[in-house]
Amino acid sequence: MLPEYGSLQPATLEEAIGALAGVDDVLPIAGGTNVVMAMREGEHQGKMLMDVTRLAELRGIRLENGYVVIGGGTTAAELLDSALVAEHARPLHQAAQVFANPLIRNRATVAGNIADASPAADTAPPLLALGAEIELVSATGGRRIPLDQFMVGVNQTMRRPDELIVTVRWPVPVARSAGAFHKLALRKGSACSVLSVAVMVGVDGSGRISKARIAMGAVAAKPIRAYTAEGALEGQVLAGDAIEQASRLAAEAAQPIDDVRSTASYRQRMAGVLTRRLLTEVAAELGQE
Amino acid sequence: MTPKPVILNVNGRTHHVALEPHITLLRALRELGYTDVKNGCEKGDCGACAVLLDGAAVNSCLVLAWQADGADILTNAGLGTMDNPHPLQRAFADHGAVQCGYCTPGMIISAKALLDQDPDPGEGEIREALSGNLCRCTGYGQIFEAVKVAAADIRSYDARAHDVRREEGGE
Numbered sequence: 248m249l250p251e252y253g254s255l256q257p258a259t260l261e262e263a264i265g266a267l268a269g270v271d272d273v274l275p276i277a278g279g280t281n282v283v284m285a286m287r288e289g290e291h292q293g294k295m296l297m298d299v300t301r302l303a304e305l306r307g308i309r310l311e312n313g314y315v316v317i318g319g320g321t322t323a324a325e326l327l328d329s330a331l332v333a334e335h336a337r338p339l340h341q342a343a344q345v346f347a348n349p350l351i352r353n354r355a356t357v358a359g360n361i362a363d364a365s366p367a368a369d370t371a372p373p374l375l376a377l378g379a380e381i382e383l384v385s386a387t388g389g390r391r392i393p394l395d396q397f398m399v400g401v402n403q404t405m406r407r408p409d410e411l412i413v414t415v416r417w418p419v420p421v422a423r424s425a426g427a428f429h430k431l432a433l434r435k436g437s438a439c440s441v442l443s444v445a446v447m448v449g450v451d452g453s454g455r456i457s458k459a460r461i462a463m464g465a466v467a468a469k470p471i472r473a474y475t476a477e478g479a480l481e482g483q484v485l486a487g488d489a490i491e492q493a494s495r496l497a498a499e500a501a502q503p504i505d506d507v508r509s510t511a512s513y514r515q516r517m518a519g520v521l522t523r524r525l526l527t528e529v530a531a532e533l534g535q536e
Numbered sequence: 537m538t539p540k541p542v543i544l545n546v547n548g549r550t551h552h553v554a555l556e557p558h559i560t561l562l563r564a565l566r567e568l569g570y571t572d573v574k575n576g577c578e579k580g581d582c583g584a585c586a587v588l589l590d591g592a593a594v595n596s597c598l599v600l601a602w603q604a605d606g607a608d609i610l611t612n613a614g615l616g617t618m619d620n621p622h623p624l625q626r627a628f629a630d631h632g633a634v635q636c637g638y639c640t641p642g643m644i645i646s647a648k649a650l651l652d653q654d655p656d657p658g659e660g661e662i663r664e665a666l667s668g669n670l671c672r673c674t675g676y677g678q679i680f681e682a683v684k685v686a687a688a689d690i691r692s693y694d695a696r697a698h699d700v701r702r703e704e705g706g707e
Contacts, residue, residue, distance in 0.1 A: 252559035254540055280597045284579050286558060296557055298603045324592070348668030349646065350583055353592040354599070436667030437581075528605055 252286070252320030253295035260384070263411060266297055268386035271408040275299045277320055280347075281363045290478055304413060305358070308332060314439030318356040319412040323370075326352040327352065335419055337426035338373035338445040345369065345430050348437040358412035364398045364469060371398065371470035372445035373428050375462035377417035383410040391416075398469045421457070424449035425532040427525045431462075431517060433508060440465050441458050441509040444497070444521040448485055456480045461493065461522055466501035466514050473500040476522070494523035542605045547614025555601045561587070564601035565611065572613040572641045576670070579588060583669030586642035587611050593649035595668070612641035615648065623689040624648060624682070633682035635673035645667045647683045655691055657683070 255273070257263040267273050274294040276282045283292055299305055305320030306330045315335045317326075326332050326343035333340045335375040346352055346369045360370045363379060373434070380391045381405060394415075397405050406412065420426070426447035432438035443464040451457040461473040476496035483489040498519030503511040539554035545562065551568055562585045565573045576584030578597045585596045588610040616622035624644045627633070634640050643666060650657055650665035657665070662683050671679060 252557040254600070255603070256605070274598070276603075277599060278581055283598045283600065287579060296600065298600070299604060348583075349665055350586055350593055350595045350668035351580060351598075351647070353589075353594050378605065436664070480675070 251293055252291070255295055255297040256301065257297065258271060258297070258301060260302050260413070261408060263297060263299060263302060264384060266295075267409045267411060269409070271294075273297050273408070273461070275362075275411060277305075277356045277451065278322065278351075279357060280355045281359060285523065293413045299411070310419065311416075313380075314416040315419055316416040318359060318414055321415075322359050323347070323352035323355050323357075323360075324349070325369075326357070336373065336377055336417065336426075338376050338426045338447060339370065341428040342373045342430070342443075342445070343370045345432070345438075351437075357415055361394070361398070361415065362406060362409050362412060364400070364404045364405060366391075366401060366469055367440045367443070367465040368470060369430065369443065369464070372462040372464045373426075374415065375470055375472050376428075376445035376447040376460040378460060379415055379417040381412055382414040382416065383407075389413075393424065393440050395472050395529055400418060400468045403469075411456045420447065421449040423445040423451075423533065424458075425529045427528050429521050429525060430509065431521065439508065442466050442501075442503070442514045442517055442521070444518065444525055446529055448480070448526070448533065450485070450533055450535070456483050456485055456489075459493075460484050461497050463497065463501060463518055463522075465508075466503040466518050467517050468502075471500065471502075473497040473522070485526060485533060485535045490523055490526045490530065493526060494519045497522040505520055533536050537652050540602050542602050542611060544568070544601070545607065546609045547611055553601075557600065557602060559601045561589075561599040561601045561604050561609070562595040564593070565596060565609070570611050570613060574638055574641055575611065575634060576638065576642075580640070581670070583642040583646065583666075584639055586645040586669065588645060588649060591649075591652070593646050610645075610648075612644050615644065620650075622686075623693070624651070624686040625684040627686035628679070631678050631685060633678040633684040634677060635671075635675050639669055639671045639673075643671070643679055650683070651687055651690060656687060659684075681691070 304319040308317045323343050323346040360368045379394045381397045382391050428445040430443040431441045447460045447461045449458040459477045464470045476493040501515035501518040539662035544551045576582035580595045580598045587596045
């Protein structure tokens with residue numbers, strides 16, 4: 248049987264939202280790095296494919312009311328080229344550097360990476376560490392959902408079929424803050440992560456941690472935050488025992504599985520190791536060690 | 537299912553075609569005779585199908601042809617001819633960077649995208665730029681070498697062109 252698809256190419260956000268309204272068979276497509284592959288496997292039959300790459304409202308990276316706001320259609324290559332991202336979202340910039348390969352980076356978008364909700368999505372741990380929110384728009388209005396709630400499980404999100412991801416935003420980090428990301432993979436280029444960890448730490452005037460976020464990919468059914476580890480860091484100076492304790496708690500928060508890339512026990516252990524390395528790196532940057 | 541009218545501008549030629557929504561740019565280009573665009577894995581892993589889409593190197597197997605409606609597409613065959621090859625094509629041939637040849641068009645497209653942005657890349661930049669292109673004859677060493685030679689070739693050509701313009705009083 249021949250695959251049956253329809254196609255739409257809206258020129259404005261209004262047109263796109265209108266097409267999504269009241270139906271559940273319209274599938275937004277941008278870079279196609281997930282969708283076209285799935286189509287090749289026989290998925291999405293009968294869907295109306297809606298190309299969102301021409302919507303100006305989904306483009307651009309800007310500062311707005313204390314937030315860094317990026318259009319959902321921002322590609323990984325555009326993250327890499329953005330001075331704003333490099334300055335205000337170092338973990339995300341580092342993730343863009345190791346995101347697949349240049350051919351994929353020129354097409355794959357942030358909204359697509361998040362909407363696909365792979366447990367190993369490269370942009371997810373950095374965006375969780377930054378405290379990102381997902382802005383969705385539909386014909387009945389808009390809403391913002393914190394990323395840690397938005398992703399529900401493997402390839403599952405809170406997005407309704409009539410909603411489109413328009414922007415992703417996170418608060419501009421406080422003046423004294425630092426963050427870092429590391430992806431452990433089986434080779435340097437074009438790899439899916441064994442696991443990844445992102446951290447973001449802000450300190451107050453006395454040098455104590457005012458806000459800490461630790462996020463991990465490919466260690467659970469969805470990218471997760473290590474809330475207990477984060478809580479243990481608050482009010483502490485980022486050094487020795489505090490780093491050891493947070494790393495141990497991060498490893499405990501991981502619920503990994505065995506798969507083709509690695510084993511559960513290795514991932515569990517490395518969740519702690521990577522957290523310790525990243526926190527140590529961040530502490531040096533904040534002048535705390 | 538209704539075929540959709542699509543305009544593809546390939547290597548300076550305009551094609552008006554009608555394509556069903558699931559047809560990828562890779563399939564459309566090969567149907568139009570651009571068989572220098574190779575079908576390797578057809579799932580974005582190997583880079584054999586790479587083309588420049590409005591100047592950016594992409595896997596044409598992951599672009600639906602209608603998404604490229606009106607875009608400028610450049611394939612390896614559009615870079616040069618047998619009589620007048622592009623410096624990258626000449627360097628690949630001269631330095632043993634081609635064995636079976638299947639990965640070559642994609643390699644050259646990724647290398648072209650790199651040199652358009654950075655005329656004098658280091659080994660690390662070249663490796664990163666070609667990291668989406670697989671060679672299973674494992675001739676990567678010669679490929680990286682060919683890119684370096686081509687980059688130097690283009691820089692010296694650009695320098696000569698600059699001198700000619702100066703002598704002609706253009707600058």
